[in-house]
Amino acid sequence: MRVAVAGATGYSGRELVRILARHPRVEVVAVASRGEAGRPVASYFRSPGLPERFVEPGDLPRAGAEVVFLALPNKEGAALTAELVAAGSRVIDLGADFRFRDRARYEAYYGPHPAPDLLPLSVNGYADDPGFAAGEARILGNPGCxxxxxxxxxxxxxxxxxxxxxxxxxxxxxxxxxxxxxxxxxxxxxxxxxxxxxxxxxxxxxxxxxxxxxxxxxxxxxxxxxxxxxxxxxxxxxxxxxxxxxxxxxxxxxxxxxxxxxxxxxxxxxxxxxxxxxxxxxxxxxxxxxxxxxxxxxxxxxLGKGAAGQAVQHLNRWMGWPADLGLRVD
Amino acid sequence: MRVAVAGATGYSGRELVRILARHPRVEVVAVASRGEAGRPVASYFRSPGLPERFVEPGDLPRAGAEVVFLALPNKEGAALTAELVAAGSRVIDLGADFRFRDRARYEAYYGPHPAPDLLPLSVNGYADDPGFAAGEARILGNPGCxxxxxxxxxxxxxxxxxxxxxxxxxxxxxxxxxxxxxxxxxxxxxxxxxxxxxxxxxxxxxxxxxxxxxxxxxxxxxxxxxxxxxxxxxxxxxxxxxxxxxxxxxxxxxxxxxxxxxxxxxxxxxxxxxxxxxxxxxxxxxxxxxxxxxxxxxxxxxLGKGAAGQAVQHLNRWMGWPADLGLRVD
Amino acid sequence: MRVAVAGATGYSGRELVRILARHPRVEVVAVASRGEAGRPVASYFRSPGLPERFVEPGDLPRAGAEVVFLALPNKEGAALTAELVAAGSRVIDLGADFRFRDRARYEAYYGPHPAPDLLPLSVNGYADDPGFAAGEARILGNPGCxxxxxxxxxxxxxxxxxxxxxxxxxxxxxxxxxxxxxxxxxxxxxxxxxxxxxxxxxxxxxxxxxxxxxxxxxxxxxxxxxxxxxxxxxxxxxxxxxxxxxxxxxxxxxxxxxxxxxxxxxxxxxxxxxxxxxxxxxxxxxxxxxxxxxxxxxxxxxLGKGAAGQAVQHLNRWMGWPADLGLRVD
Amino acid sequence: MRVAVAGATGYSGRELVRILARHPRVEVVAVASRGEAGRPVASYFRSPGLPERFVEPGDLPRAGAEVVFLALPNKEGAALTAELVAAGSRVIDLGADFRFRDRARYEAYYGPHPAPDLLPLSVNGYADDPGFAAGEARILGNPGCxxxxxxxxxxxxxxxxxxxxxxxxxxxxxxxxxxxxxxxxxxxxxxxxxxxxxxxxxxxxxxxxxxxxxxxxxxxxxxxxxxxxxxxxxxxxxxxxxxxxxxxxxxxxxxxxxxxxxxxxxxxxxxxxxxxxxxxxxxxxxxxxxxxxxxxxxxxxxLGKGAAGQAVQHLNRWMGWPADLGLRVD
The missing domain is CATH 3.30.360.10 (Dihydrodipicolinate Reductase; domain 2)
Incomplete structure (x- = not known):
């Protein structure tokens, strides 16, 4: 399965790329970073099978990824999310923007929501909650640490x-x-x-x-x-x-x-x-x-269960794969 | 003023010796350690003015110290305390044995008190409590960290x-x-x-x-x-x-x-x-x-305010010296 | 492939068990520790697929493992190695005993060799050395860190x-x-x-x-x-x-x-x-x-390339598997 | 003796202020920091006896300090040094500018010297060198760590x-x-x-x-x-x-x-x-x-012997005081 990562050089993003590079069922087709766009991915990661150069986050909708992970500062991923959804990708957002279906609860702590029209397309929950299912959602809000x-x-x-x-x-x-x-x-x-x-x-x-x-x-x-x-x-x-x-x-x-x-x-x-x-x-x-x-x-x-690990666990569940595929328990 | 330390090679004891060695009004006349008795004090401390060799804790009553600091495991200092008091020394005990005038409260957590007859000679309190005064006590129980x-x-x-x-x-x-x-x-x-x-x-x-x-x-x-x-x-x-x-x-x-x-x-x-x-x-x-x-x-x-530092602050108060003599605030 | 580990609770041994538990082509059939024999493996490891209890190292020759990893103190694995070889297992020894084909060089630093008769069955080398091949050896001495x-x-x-x-x-x-x-x-x-x-x-x-x-x-x-x-x-x-x-x-x-x-x-x-x-x-x-x-x-x-990682890399090469199977590069 | 410190909020400067505040023979009359000028000294230091507010380094020549310590980036203290010398202060510079009497040797590594005319007034050496004496110099270059x-x-x-x-x-x-x-x-x-x-x-x-x-x-x-x-x-x-x-x-x-x-x-x-x-x-x-x-x-x-400690040790020697006055050995 083709996946991509935006915000790949922050701490969560780096952990995510490392996990995805080892995951047996995904191919990382694009790795985006505003600060490093154009520079070699190898300056951050040694894992084989990664793309050669960082791209701009804005390039991701054209990357043909089925699932895109966002590890961006809160509110900075909203416009990109809209484009990705329009392009047919599913989004797993490690930021806070889709952690609440209830807009008021979000806005009480974070201020105006950057993309309230996307909220109905989103779902949020904990990957270890047996009662959670992402189902037909297009956007999955990965919880905070x-x-x-x-x-x-x-x-x-x-x-x-x-x-x-x-x-x-x-x-x-x-x-x-x-x-x-x-x-x-x-x-x-x-x-x-x-x-x-x-x-x-x-x-x-x-x-x-x-x-x-x-x-x-x-x-x-x-x-x-x-x-x-x-x-x-x-x-x-x-x-x-x-x-x-x-x-x-x-x-x-x-x-x-x-x-x-x-x-x-x-x-x-x-x-x-x-x-x-x-x-x-x-x-x-x-x-x-x-x-x-x-x-x-x-x-x-x-950075594991509290961010990148859980995001991949969500991916595994969403795809119906074994929960621990590509993830460490020890 | 002549002081001595028992248990000088534990973490609190070491800190105590280092502070006392810098204190402008005391002379460390004996440094005791069961494990190191007979060995050079210089193997642990570089401070000038310390005795040449560690002695046994049991030697301290003959050391002529006006104040003896005990940094021993709970209950192990009781017999020594009795001897020191008999020899005319004052004792500042960094262990738990004299932290309670109320024997029952001590015994609820620590079991049988090793020297209940010494309790009436003891006092306990916080060196930063303006209402505390050691007065005529012979034994001062230094509080826990x-x-x-x-x-x-x-x-x-x-x-x-x-x-x-x-x-x-x-x-x-x-x-x-x-x-x-x-x-x-x-x-x-x-x-x-x-x-x-x-x-x-x-x-x-x-x-x-x-x-x-x-x-x-x-x-x-x-x-x-x-x-x-x-x-x-x-x-x-x-x-x-x-x-x-x-x-x-x-x-x-x-x-x-x-x-x-x-x-x-x-x-x-x-x-x-x-x-x-x-x-x-x-x-x-x-x-x-x-x-x-x-x-x-x-x-x-x-090890400072929570043990050795407070013990020296108690000494300063007991002697009527400035509170911060020999002690660091920064 | 069936593998076993002796000395599984030391630092190298623990790392080894964790790596082997994630390795896609091995099954860990026995985990031995003198100190923990009989106790649940889960008290040290969460990885799925491990045996339920630690066994004695001496039980390993009967475990039916094709390859046994030894993470024991130097000289303590020699008798066990002889038994394992006799039982048909291959041995990868993380200790020093088989790091030298030249007995004199070993003895200059380590004293009398505990099993000189096994030296001809052994080989040693670096897993990243393209010129190294374990070939028909029964014992592979994993190098020091x-x-x-x-x-x-x-x-x-x-x-x-x-x-x-x-x-x-x-x-x-x-x-x-x-x-x-x-x-x-x-x-x-x-x-x-x-x-x-x-x-x-x-x-x-x-x-x-x-x-x-x-x-x-x-x-x-x-x-x-x-x-x-x-x-x-x-x-x-x-x-x-x-x-x-x-x-x-x-x-x-x-x-x-x-x-x-x-x-x-x-x-x-x-x-x-x-x-x-x-x-x-x-x-x-x-x-x-x-x-x-x-x-x-x-x-x-x-503990990685310097011990457990290299040992598994040796296994991969010995078996003709991809070099990085089960191993992290990032 | 009246002393002052420039660059008091860098790591060496902070250590210096803490040591000087405990030193029995000095009074810290001014503490300078470009970034913190005007703000309370207590936001960095708890030691009693310090001035109430940070001043600008440029204010130091009017502070009436007999000795001024400079803990500034290389080359940034040169103009101030000239003013201080003109105002009659002695300077102990923790930067590199006066670590070489030989201008060429300095310039080979540091580029153009910022104040070559001050070099003849300077001396440099190690405080633990019994052969060193600052003598009549006005500027002492404290060595690198x-x-x-x-x-x-x-x-x-x-x-x-x-x-x-x-x-x-x-x-x-x-x-x-x-x-x-x-x-x-x-x-x-x-x-x-x-x-x-x-x-x-x-x-x-x-x-x-x-x-x-x-x-x-x-x-x-x-x-x-x-x-x-x-x-x-x-x-x-x-x-x-x-x-x-x-x-x-x-x-x-x-x-x-x-x-x-x-x-x-x-x-x-x-x-x-x-x-x-x-x-x-x-x-x-x-x-x-x-x-x-x-x-x-x-x-x-x-930060001790490698910077602030040695600078104070130099002061002690320059003034003819005991070498360890105000300094820790343990």
Whole structure:
């Protein structure tokens, strides 16, 4: 199958190209980057079978790709998406523009939607959600990294009928999560041994996606960690009605047959290192028995399951291929 | 003034010796280590003015030190403490044995107290608490690292009369916090890019100290970070009655004249890097206005303010010296 | 094809199992570990298709594997190798015991050979050497990590007929190169921001393999770096007769059609990060024109091309499969 | 004594301000930064006793400082230096402009000298060189980081009369050595697990300073390491006439009474970690007995002994104060 990538030199885009180049059923027919158009693809990638030179994103509608992945800054891919859809391509968008069918929810955090007329052609969901199907949509909105980690833990509980309440979500991310734009505070000499919160509680835009999953208030506070990639969420749920045994049971049922999501036994905690470079996730749960607070723990790779890995997993599902085709679990 | 250190080759002990060697008013007359007794002190320390060889901890009562710092595993310093007190020394204990005047509270987390008869001679408190005074005590229990960070944020609020409620404390620590014992999961090749929770919510022994400060339930969940030192606490307080302005006001009043504790302006978050290697602390506060959850942020160096730095700050106060004598703020 | 792994929980062994689990033409029929025998393989690996439990290395001759990989400490695999050969298996040994056909050269650095009678059944060489063929051998000695990096740069020059002279080899390795045994100096809290030489110049056992390639004295000095994996060699050749253009020409010819080895253009230097987690290598060359010293630069992943990756590449060649089957280049 | 700092927000400048703020005999009367002029000094520094706001570098001649430290980009401090000298201040320049009395040697690597008429007023040297004295000079050129490490090892040998020959110098530096300018390749997400050579052999400008010390060709190849600060040099000297015992003897004699430089016993190698954050240095030596190559090893902190620490050590000597006043050795 012919695929193409726009935004191939950002962190998510690079990971995507590397995964697609190893995927046994796709051919990468075009790799686009505004900054690198015309330059050799080999200056970024060694994988065999890639096109020789980067093209402009605007060239992609003529590339004859059946599926085009967009790893562009939010709002910058909308016009291209319209052209691609018109040209008959399907689009998997790693940006935020198609993560909400509900335009108002999007606009509350992101401002005016760049292409509201495309929303009806789009669908969004989590690749590990057995209830999700892209079906006849033309555009698939790939979820954000933190919301994916959140869904992996809390989505199955919602589906099982728990009554959600206020949760406090402490997010920890490697610096690639902050993107590739030059920032003084993200220089290597500044991030060594540095842990620092950013954004404000509930102010991060991923909060909207989490609350969309949970249906109750989410206080989300992300932090940067001194490492390149990886996300850990610790989710505190005071007064939870569910106990750890039930949570593990729901998770195990929800992820039955899923090769990526590991429900850890009691006493073992998720590690960002064990999911590094993969499309895997680890889940654990514990409770403070003295006051009934339930705590869920999740790790994923923000560039894997949190971005490029999940996008390819979506492709696999959309095409009816095995879920783990071309993807690492270990 | 003549001082001595027991447990000088652990991470806290080493930091302590380095600080004391630079302190303008003390002379380190003995440096003890069970494992290194008899070997040259220069194999660990380059600082001038230190004794030539390590001695056994049991030799310290004869060292003629006015103040002896203990950086020993919990319970292992009790017999020595008794001897030191009998010999007329004052003791500053970096372990847990004298962090509670209330024996029951200690025993709930640590098991039988090794020297209950010494408790009446002891006092414990935070060196940044203007209300604390060691007075005529013979033994000073230096607080734990996480509880110190917690106190710095929440202690002033308690004193100001807020009505405490359940708080969720997400702790993040560099690996030196796990101590110097050999563990496979703490090898450098295993901790690279690794973030992992440890202990269980409310199960970590430092919970007792935090609840002692707060007077309400504390759900404490610590995590190891891929860095050598530094602690960040993010403290979630759902339904807090205090707003950020009030919190900053209370902090500013409580720490007036304190050279170590920086109350950051709105929009700036504490960084472990900016307090690395120092006795400083950074504090910030924000609120999720949608649901009234208050969030406090603290950073300290776990070996500085969280252990050796605070111990020397206690010495400075006990002796009536300037608070920052021999200590770094930057 | 049925394969098995002994020593599956060391760093090289783990990498090997992960690669083999993704390899499209092999089935891993047994995974052995002395320390973990009887325990679930899932406690270390998530990859599907692996056996359920670890077995003892001594069980492997009965596992019916056509090829058995040994990732055991030097000398500990010799008896097992004899049994495996007797049982009809081929052996790819990641240890040092079969890296030399010349027993004396082995014994000069490693002491008495544990199985000299097996040497005639063995062959050794570099998987990227187009002139190497395992042929009818029963045992293949997989090269050491540093010697592999050295060969990649200097092997093609020797083959092209340069006259070798004294070279100075500065080796830099991530800490996984030091193995998984517990050592206080390899704890994460000790390796942060640490660069430190180890062994002595020419004293490291890999020197023998390098001099076997080069045919002239090699002064090799390795260093540990504060990172988990990756090797960089900078090779100084005073008075070299070859100039950078010729070196690049020889490399390009030697690695024609090789998907793993990238000869970088003038002005670009090899990066350990760009080969992280892969079986790739990067090569560059420069010269100090003032005094004729040639300098070659190589990067590989010590666990990839330097161990497990190369072992699988050897398997691919031995079986006549495409060189990059199951291996990452990016 | 009144001192001032220009360029106070770069990495060296920040370290300098922190050290000076703790120095018992100086008062920092002005802190200058082009980018931050007018903003509160407290946004960068917590140390007590600093001025309230940053000023422009051009304001410094009116600040009444007896000594002004310049931590500015090369060539940018020349006009200011002239004004400061005219105003009666002494200048310690951390840039390259006054590291050579010989203008031609400077210009070979740096291009036209910005203030050749000031050269006669200047002096340059290493603060650990007992033979150096700033005397009546008005300007002191503080050496470069790599050349300082090189001098520490090789300077004493030259003074002892060895006959120098070609040496190969493998330099390894933390990323702060590359300065604070924004560069994509120095972002934290790009430097994780990255070791990469930069510049070309003999092409780095510090080569001139090293050859000035050594009097024979120096092939210098620097590398960036995945850490914030620290320098390790491994210096290969083929055909050295000196043996390790003699080298240790010369070093020990040269550094007698020097509190900063540690000559390590045989078998112990210098560590960047043990000198992190200090003005200390570690030295070791070994030899490849098979071919007579001598290898010297040095570690320093590039921002300590390699920049700000040495500058303060120079101040101490210039003023006749104890060498280690305000400086850390541990």
């Amino acid at each position: 933190y919301p994916t980690a959140f869904f992996l833990a809390m989505g199955p509980l919602v589906r099982s009928g728990v009554r959600p309440g206020l949760v406090l979500v402490d997010g920890k991310s490697g610096v690639s999560g902050a993107g590739r734009a030059l920032r003084a505070d993200l220089m290597a000499a500044e991030m060594d041994a540095n842990v620092v919160a950013y954004s404000t509680p509930g102010g991060h835009r991923h909060t909207a996606e989490m609350e969309g999953t949970w249906g109750a208030p989410v206080v989300f506070q992300p932090h940067l960690m001194p490492m390149d990639r990886g996300i850990e969420l610790t989710i505190y749920w005071p007064g939870a009605e569910a106990d750890p045994d039930r949570v593990r049971r729901e998770w195990t049922a929800f992820y039955a047959g899923n090769p990526f999501v590991a429900v850890l036994p009691e006493g073992v905690m998720p590690s960002t290192r064990r999911v590094y470079g993969t499309n895997a996730a680890e889940l654990a749960v514990a409770r403070d028995g003295r006051n009934g607070t339930l705590v869920c723990y999740v790790t994923i790779d923000n | 996480y509880p110190t960070a917690f106190f710095l944020a929440m202690g002033p609020l308690v004193r100001s009369g807020v009505r405490p409620g359940l708080v969720l404390v997400d702790g993040k620590s560099g690996v030196s916090g796990a101590g110097r014992a050999l563990r496979a999961d703490l090898m450098a090749a295993e901790m690279d890019a690794n973030v992992v929770a440890y202990s269980t919510p409310g199960g970590h022994r430092h919970t007792a100290e935090m609840e002692g400060t707060w007077g309400a339930p504390v759900v404490f969940q610590p995590h190891l970070m891929p860095m050598d030192r530094g602690i960040e606490l993010t403290i979630y307080w759902p339904g807090a009655e205090a707003d950020p302005d009030r919190v900053r006001r209370e902090w500013t009043a409580f720490y007036a004249g304190n050279p170590f504790v920086a109350v950051l302006p709105e929009g700036v978050m504490p960084s472990t890097r900016r307090v690395y290697g120092t006795n400083a602390a950074e504090l910030a506060v924000a609120r999720d206005g949608r649901n009234g959850t208050l969030v406090c942020y603290v950073t300290i160096d776990n | 540093y010697p592999t990096a050295f060969f990649l740069a200097m092997g093609p020059l020797v083959r092209s007929g340069v006259r070798p002279g004294l070279v100075l080899v500065d080796g830099k390795s991530g800490v996984s190169g030091a193995g998984r045994a517990l050592r206080a100096d390899l704890m994460a809290a000790e390796m942060d921001a640490n660069v430190v030489a180890y062994s002595t110049p020419g004293g490291h056992r890999h020197t023998a393999e390098m001099e076997g390639t080069w045919g002239a004295p090699v002064v090799f000095q390795p260093h540990l770096m504060p990172m988990d994996r990756g090797i960089e060699l900078t090779i100084y050749w005073p008075g070299a007769e070859a100039d950078p253009d010729r070196v690049r020409r020889e490399w390009t010819a030697f690695y024609a059609g090789n998907p793993f080895v990238a000869v970088l253009p003038e002005g670009v230097m090899p990066s350990t990060r760009r080969v992280y987690g892969t079986n790739a290598a990067e090569l560059a060359v420069a010269r100090d024109g003032r005094n004729g010293t040639l300098v070659c630069y190589v990067t590989i992943d010590n | 790599y050349p300082t490490a090189f001098f520490l090892a090789m300077g004493p040998l030259v003074r002892s009369g060895v006959r120098p020959g070609l040496v190969l110098v493998d330099g390894k530096s933390g990323v702060s050595g590359a300065g604070r300018a924004l560069r994509a390749d120095l972002m934290a997400a790009e430097m994780d697990a990255n070791v990469v050579a930069y510049s070309t052999p003999g092409g780095h400008r510090h080569t001139a300073e090293m050859e000035g010390t050594w009097g024979a060709p120096v092939v210098f190849q620097p590398h960036l390491m995945p850490m914030d600060r620290g320098i390790e040099l491994t210096i290969y000297w083929p055909g050295a006439e000196a043996d390790p015992d003699r080298v240790r003897r010369e070093w020990t004699a040269f550094y007698a009474g020097n509190p900063f430089v540690a000559v390590l016993p045989e078998g112990v190698m210098p560590s960047t970690r043990r000198v992190y954050g200090t003005n200390a240095a570690e030295l070791a030596v070994a030899r490849d007995g098979r071919n007579g190559t001598l290898v010297c090893y040095v570690t320093i902190d590039n």
